[in-house]
Amino acid sequence: MESLQVPSLEQLRREVWEANLGIFRAGLVTMHSGNASGIDRRRGLVIIKPSGMDYEKLRPADLAVTDLEGRRVQGRWKPSVDLPHHLYIYERRPAIGGIIHTHSNYATSFAALGRSIPAYLTAIADEFGDEIPCAPYVDNAGDHVGEAVVKCLGQAPAVLLAQHGAFAFGSTPRAAFKAAVMLEDVAKTCHLALLLGKPRALPPNEVRKWYGRYHTTYGQRKKP
Amino acid sequence: MESLQVPSLEQLRREVWEANLGIFRAGLVTMHSGNASGIDRRRGLVIIKPSGMDYEKLRPADLAVTDLEGRRVQGRWKPSVDLPHHLYIYERRPAIGGIIHTHSNYATSFAALGRSIPAYLTAIADEFGDEIPCAPYVDNAGDHVGEAVVKCLGQAPAVLLAQHGAFAFGSTPRAAFKAAVMLEDVAKTCHLALLLGKPRALPPNEVRKWYGRYHTTYGQRKKP
Amino acid sequence: MESLQVPSLEQLRREVWEANLGIFRAGLVTMHSGNASGIDRRRGLVIIKPSGMDYEKLRPADLAVTDLEGRRVQGRWKPSVDLPHHLYIYERRPAIGGIIHTHSNYATSFAALGRSIPAYLTAIADEFGDEIPCAPYVDNAGDHVGEAVVKCLGQAPAVLLAQHGAFAFGSTPRAAFKAAVMLEDVAKTCHLALLLGKPRALPPNEVRKWYGRYHTTYGQRKKP
Amino acid sequence: MESLQVPSLEQLRREVWEANLGIFRAGLVTMHSGNASGIDRRRGLVIIKPSGMDYEKLRPADLAVTDLEGRRVQGRWKPSVDLPHHLYIYERRPAIGGIIHTHSNYATSFAALGRSIPAYLTAIADEFGDEIPCAPYVDNAGDHVGEAVVKCLGQAPAVLLAQHGAFAFGSTPRAAFKAAVMLEDVAKTCHLALLLGKPRALPPNEVRKWYGRYHTTYGQRKKP
Numbered sequence: 001m002e003s004l005q006v007p008s009l010e011q012l013r014r015e016v017w018e019a020n021l022g023i024f025r026a027g028l029v030t031m032h033s034g035n036a037s038g039i040d041r042r043r044g045l046v047i048i049k050p051s052g053m054d055y056e057k058l059r060p061a062d063l064a065v066t067d068l069e070g071r072r073v074q075g076r077w078k079p080s081v082d083l084p085h086h087l088y089i090y091e092r093r094p095a096i097g098g099i100i101h102t103h104s105n106y107a108t109s110f111a112a113l114g115r116s117i118p119a120y121l122t123a124i125a126d127e128f129g130d131e132i133p134c135a136p137y138v139d140n141a142g143d144h145v146g147e148a149v150v151k152c153l154g155q156a157p158a159v160l161l162a163q164h165g166a167f168a169f170g171s172t173p174r175a176a177f178k179a180a181v182m183l184e185d186v187a188k189t190c191h192l193a194l195l196l197g198k199p200r201a202l203p204p205n206e207v208r209k210w211y212g213r214y215h216t217t218y219g220q221r222k223k224p
Numbered sequence: 225m226e227s228l229q230v231p232s233l234e235q236l237r238r239e240v241w242e243a244n245l246g247i248f249r250a251g252l253v254t255m256h257s258g259n260a261s262g263i264d265r266r267r268g269l270v271i272i273k274p275s276g277m278d279y280e281k282l283r284p285a286d287l288a289v290t291d292l293e294g295r296r297v298q299g300r301w302k303p304s305v306d307l308p309h310h311l312y313i314y315e316r317r318p319a320i321g322g323i324i325h326t327h328s329n330y331a332t333s334f335a336a337l338g339r340s341i342p343a344y345l346t347a348i349a350d351e352f353g354d355e356i357p358c359a360p361y362v363d364n365a366g367d368h369v370g371e372a373v374v375k376c377l378g379q380a381p382a383v384l385l386a387q388h389g390a391f392a393f394g395s396t397p398r399a400a401f402k403a404a405v406m407l408e409d410v411a412k413t414c415h416l417a418l419l420l421g422k423p424r425a426l427p428p429n430e431v432r433k434w435y436g437r438y439h440t441t442y443g444q445r446k447k448p
Numbered sequence: 449m450e451s452l453q454v455p456s457l458e459q460l461r462r463e464v465w466e467a468n469l470g471i472f473r474a475g476l477v478t479m480h481s482g483n484a485s486g487i488d489r490r491r492g493l494v495i496i497k498p499s500g501m502d503y504e505k506l507r508p509a510d511l512a513v514t515d516l517e518g519r520r521v522q523g524r525w526k527p528s529v530d531l532p533h534h535l536y537i538y539e540r541r542p543a544i545g546g547i548i549h550t551h552s553n554y555a556t557s558f559a560a561l562g563r564s565i566p567a568y569l570t571a572i573a574d575e576f577g578d579e580i581p582c583a584p585y586v587d588n589a590g591d592h593v594g595e596a597v598v599k600c601l602g603q604a605p606a607v608l609l610a611q612h613g614a615f616a617f618g619s620t621p622r623a624a625f626k627a628a629v630m631l632e633d634v635a636k637t638c639h640l641a642l643l644l645g646k647p648r649a650l651p652p653n654e655v656r657k658w659y660g661r662y663h664t665t666y667g668q669r670k671k672p
Numbered sequence: 673m674e675s676l677q678v679p680s681l682e683q684l685r686r687e688v689w690e691a692n693l694g695i696f697r698a699g700l701v702t703m704h705s706g707n708a709s710g711i712d713r714r715r716g717l718v719i720i721k722p723s724g725m726d727y728e729k730l731r732p733a734d735l736a737v738t739d740l741e742g743r744r745v746q747g748r749w750k751p752s753v754d755l756p757h758h759l760y761i762y763e764r765r766p767a768i769g770g771i772i773h774t775h776s777n778y779a780t781s782f783a784a785l786g787r788s789i790p791a792y793l794t795a796i797a798d799e800f801g802d803e804i805p806c807a808p809y810v811d812n813a814g815d816h817v818g819e820a821v822v823k824c825l826g827q828a829p830a831v832l833l834a835q836h837g838a839f840a841f842g843s844t845p846r847a848a849f850k851a852a853v854m855l856e857d858v859a860k861t862c863h864l865a866l867l868l869g870k871p872r873a874l875p876p877n878e879v880r881k882w883y884g885r886y887h888t889t890y891g892q893r894k895k896p
Contacts, residue, residue: 030857031850032891033795052891081889103795105857109864112792112871120336122364122388123257123327139881140794163874164794178255185254185329192333195419195867199336202387209363217305219256219276344560346588346612347481347551402479409478409553416557419643423560426611433587441529443480443500568784570812570836571705571775626703633702633777640781643867647784650835657811665753667704667724 009045009065012038012173016047016098017060019173023102024055026181034102034165035080038173039090041097044068048086050077088146089167093153098173100180103165106187110134111160118201120190125202125210127182128156137162158183233269233289236262236397240271240322241284243397247326248279250405258326258389259304262397263314265321268292272310274301312370313391317377322397324404327389330411334358335384342425344414349426349434351406352380361386382407457493457513460486460621464495464546465508467621471550472503474629482550482613483528486621487538489545492516496534498525536594537615541601546621548628551613554635558582559608566649568638573650573658575630576604585610606631681717681737684710684845688719688770689732691845695774696727698853706774706837707752710845711762713769716740720758722749760818761839765825770845772852775837778859782806783832790873792862797874797882799854800828809834830855 007015019036023029032055037048050064064079066072070087072079080086086099110117117132119125124132135152138144138161149167152159157169157179168183170176193199202210231239243260247253256279261272274288288303290296294311296303304310310323334341341356343349348356359376362368362385373391376383381393381403392407394400417423426434455463467484471477480503485496498512512527514520518535520527528534534547558565565580567573572580583600586592586609597615600607605617605627616631618624641647650658679687691708695701704727709720722736736751738744742759744751752758758771782789789804791797796804807824810816810833821839824831829841829851840855842848865871874882 031853033854033857050892077892081885103793103857103861105861105864108793108795108861109868112861112865113869115869120387121327121332123332139878140885141881163792163871181255182257185257185327189327189329189332189336191864191868192329192415193336196333196415197337197339199387206363209365213305213364220274220301344611345551345556347556405479406481409481409551413551413553413556413560416553416639417560420557420639421561421563423611430587433589437529437588444498444525568835569775569780571780629703630705633705633775637775637777637780637784640777640863641784644781644863645785645787647835654811657813661753661812668722668749 007040009040009043009047012040013047013060013063013065015173016049016063017058019098019100019177020049020055020058020063022177023100023180026184028102028104028180028184029055030103034100035082036098036100036173036177037080037083037086038098039096041094045073046083046087046090048079048083050075051080053077082145084143085145085149088143089150089153089169092150093169095171096169097171098169098176100168100173100176101165102168102180102184104180104184104187106191107160107166107183108164109191110187111162111164111166114162116160117187117190119207120193120199120201121186122202122210123182123189124186125207126214127179127186128158129207129211129215130155131201132156132158132160132183132186134160134162137164231264233264233267233271236264237271237284237287237289239397240273240287241282243322243324243401244273244279244282244287246401247324247404250408252326252328252404252408253279254327258324259306260322260324260397260401261304261307261310262322263320265318269297270307270311270314272303272307274299275304277301306369308367309369309373312367313374313377313393316374317393319395320393321395322393322400324392324397324400325389326392326404326408328404328408328411330415331384331390331407332388333415334411335386335388335390338386340384341411341414343431344417344423344425345410346426346434347406347413348410349431350438351403351410352382353431353435353439354379355425356380356382356384356407356410358384358386361388455488457488457491457495460488461495461508461511461513463621464497464511465506467546467548467625468497468503468506468511470625471548471628474632476550476552476628476632477503478551482548483530484546484548484621484625485528485531485534486546487544489542493521494531494535494538496527496531498523499528501525530593532591533593533597536591537598537601537617540598541617543619544617545619546617546624548616548621548624549613550616550628550632552628552632552635554639555608555614555631556612557639558635559610559612559614562610564608565635565638567655568641568647568649569634570650570658571630571637572634573655574662575627575634576606577655577659577663578603579649580604580606580608580631580634582608582610585612679712681712681715681719684712685719685732685735685737687845688721688735689730691770691772691849692721692727692730692735694849695772695852698856700774700776700852700856701727702775706772707754708770708772708845708849709752709755709758710770711768713766717745718755718759718762720751720755722747723752725749754817756815757817757821760815761822761825761841764822765841767843768841769843770841770848772840772845772848773837774840774852774856776852776856776859778863779832779838779855780836781863782859783834783836783838786834788832789859789862791879792865792871792873793858794874794882795854795861796858797879798886799851799858800830801879801883801887802827803873804828804830804832804855804858806832806834809836
């Protein structure tokens with residue numbers, strides 16, 4: 001998932017800001033719940049939403065910039081209290097360049113039950129390439145959240161966390177944003193289907209066909 | 225469903241652009257899922273959304289224009305990967321002038337179960353004139369999607385595709401847009417009713433009465 | 449429900465226009481479904497949405513003005529095909545000054561099942577003073593819709609129509625708009641409650657207490 | 673919950689106005705349902721929404737200012753008919769500086785059934801520190817509503833009221849707004865989870881861990 005072009009820190013800051021604004025505008029977060037971050041691995045810096053600030057008032061300069069141990073190096077505001085989870089995941093998953101944490105309603109309704117979301121839909125195959133797994137409940141001490149997420153993280157760029165919420169990943173903050181939005185979208189459709197009847201998961205070989213097409217022929221080679 | 229006035233290519237481009245923007249604003253598509261196209265049969269050209277581009281940034285000039293074999297003749301962006309399905313349907317259904325593909329949540333919740341939407345409501349009779357059928361699951365190889373849709377397409381200007389999403393049709397992109405929006409609207413009401421109890425389909429002769437009135441006395445003769 | 453001040457025809461036109469725009473912005477109508485009207489009983493005129501026109505493009509001057517037999521006296525556009533139902537109701541219910549017809553999703557999910565909405569909530573008691581009844585299914589011939597609605601119309605300023613939609617009423621178009629919006633709001637809450645358990649209707653004497661307070665002490669005497 | 677800085681009356685007026693506008697924009701109220709208030713305990717004044725006025729037209733100067741017995745001391749409009757409930761609660765709970773009353777759909781669906789919302793989610797532990805209780809049904813006579821709310825009010829800054837709606841509290845109107853928004857958000861997720869299966873409440877010691885972290889390390893010390 002690693003992106004080939006290395007953006008400048010200011011480009012990354014802008015992308016992290018857009019991802020934070022994006023999850024708010026897409027209705028994935030409420031008040032101050034949730035956060036988006038991005039990592040600049042060359043410089044050893046992480047950019048993340050500050051704690052408890054209104055999304056719609058957030059400016060790029062308000063974002064917190066920390067080193068990989070979480071020490072603030074830029075910005076006047078304290079970083080999100082979830083920063084340790086982001087750092088833990090970045091350290092163990094070098095292909096990840098952006099992380100988003102939300103309590104979006106439909107995804108979290110599966111998490112409330114400790115349920116994963118099977119690949120009921122071609123959209124899940126396209127975007128996630130597998131079911132979206134749910135990590136067991138953990139408390140907020142130390143690295144418990146980060147450990148639970150990393151242990152559970154497989155093919156799909158998203159993990160549910162029981163009784164808690166969702167994490168979404170990408171090679172960039174923008175890609176993580178897309179995963180977070182698509183997670184809530186497919187969670188909603190799957191929820192609606194489960195209320196009407198018993199959907200069946202696509203078999204693994206069908207999932208691979210959709211994922212393969214989506215990740216080879218889709219999109220633009222030159223940047224739109 | 226064929227429209228009488230033949231619009232210029234630029235009028236068609238604008239209408240296809242409005243339909244793509246419209247499905248985004250109406251909440252029928254998420255991120256880049258879904259696409260709208262239109263055909264100019266006299267010139268042998270199809271206009272369709274480019275692959276993987278943000279709806280809200282799309283300008284009319286960004287749309288891809290192809291011939292009936294899918295060769296790009298205008299536009300700098302690759303057309304939607306769903307273009308072959310659109311072309312297959314246009315070829316077999318000469319009355320169709322606009323096609324929209326979405327994974328809109330309520331319609332797709334029926335599709336997830338392979339269920340058609342019976343004519344439970346006068347709004348379904350008005351707009352669709354019949355139940356909205358669901359084609360069986362097919363993979364994305366060759367013309368499988370196009371074949372499944374065409375085989376299933378009857379009176380109603382919409383078809384669900386199992387575990388996948390929805391296609392909506394019209395004599396123009398604008399008419400297809402209306403069918404796509406109304407499909408999601410009636411799917412939502414039917415879903416809500418099915419959670420509360422057992423709705424009954426209107427008998428065929430009642431469906432005909434509503435459809436007949438709607439398609440003879442409704443709307444304005446001169447263009448508003 | 450009769451209002452004391454008689455507005456000018458232009459004031460009524462503006463209010464009917466606001467009600468049509470309002471039901472669109474409140475999400476009660478989709479594409480062209482639904483319509484709002486108002487009556488000027490002194491002049492013997494009814495103002496109503498034209499048939500099949502986009503709500504967001506509608507200007508006050510586009511509204512159709514008819515006499516009480518439905519003959520157009522102003523406006524270049526054909527009135528809504530539902531005009532006969534509005535006229536039928538205005539004729540039989542002299543206290544009604546505004547009528548709104550929608551297929552709003554939650555209200556219509558009850559109508560799909562032919563179910564009334566009992567006074568489960570104090571908000572229903574406040575606004576409707578009774579359960580919201582559901583008239584049996586009728587076809588669209590002659591005055592069938594108008595007859596079914598009038599026969600069913602009691603204390604509550606709203607009636608559901610089986611497998612069809614909802615009608616809301618008021619002494620003015622603005623009051624009818626409020627009833628239409630509140631109908632969908634309470635229908636949604638009642639629907640959600642019915643999915644979780646078995647709500648109980650408030651007893652009639654409790655309903656009367658809420659209705660009484662709301663209709664004596666609520667609001668401003670001078671016009672805000 | 674008492675705030676340390678005492679704002680001027682004009683600052684409080686602005687905050688009450690923002691809370692009223694906020695509950696409307698967040699979709700927690702419909703038409704004129706619901707209201708937000710704030711108290712200036714030093715001056716012995718309460719500021720509250722006027723009765724029956726459109727939220728989107730409300731200006732700060734339109735708010736009603738009353739003394740602690742509910743006598744209007746500023747403003748040309750009558751205060752909300754729910755003012756006595758606000759005054760009753762302010763008198764018995766000196767730590768409360770802002771109160772919000774809504775009939776928000778998901779919270780009220782629990783209230784319709786007289787059901788509390790257990791701490792199914794870490795977000796409930798974070799924000800409410802306990803389950804959100806539901807007071808039994810009371811009519812609107814005298815102080816019945818205020819009494820029922822105060823008797824039920826525990827750790828969580830929100831109370832449901834059976835067959836009626838919700839009250840949310842904070843040390844300031846802004847804090848009460850956050851509680852009202854988060855209440856509807858967690859009510860929605862819990863509702864969705866209850867439709868899919870049987871969520872389990874977090875044990876009290878787990879609730880305390882989340883609440884403790886959220887109320888010690890979260891947010892900014894200096895005002896953003």
